[in-house]
């Protein structure tokens with residue numbers, strides 16, 4: 734049972750922590766890195782992708798350290814890694830179309846998520862901004 738709880742902690746913890754990092758650091762002192770995501774150049778990779786490596790590295794480290802004991806860290810690492818996969822599918826594929834593929838906007842929630850994150854990208858400067866999280870956003874994006 735605690736495996737499920739730690740998985741949820743990993744997943745939703747990543748959403749909370751990354752929203753806070755996005756708001757206060759990436760749109761703050763680390764804007765010089767994150768701006769590459771708001772004003773992308775032509776290449777496939779963005780300087781901003783270092784954040785993906787940091788989150789991905791944390792998830793993989795937690796999975797590896799607990800691969801034999803299946804401890805709390807392992808399950809939260811699984812939650813973080815699952816978050817990373819969902820983030821890639823919805824943020825990089827659905828919203829930004831970095832790789833084209835089958836990610837559908839048939840679902841109301843996905844459509845609202847897309848709207849919320851596009852609202853975040855309306856801003857090409859550090860401040861002001863909105864919708865710093867990806868999966869949790871204001872209910873106003875559900876309105877047409």
Ligand SMILES: [Zn+2]
Pocket residue numbers: 755759760767771853
């Ligand atoms: Zn941003």
Ligand SMILES: [Zn+2]
Pocket residue numbers: 770824829850854
């Ligand atoms: Zn984005």
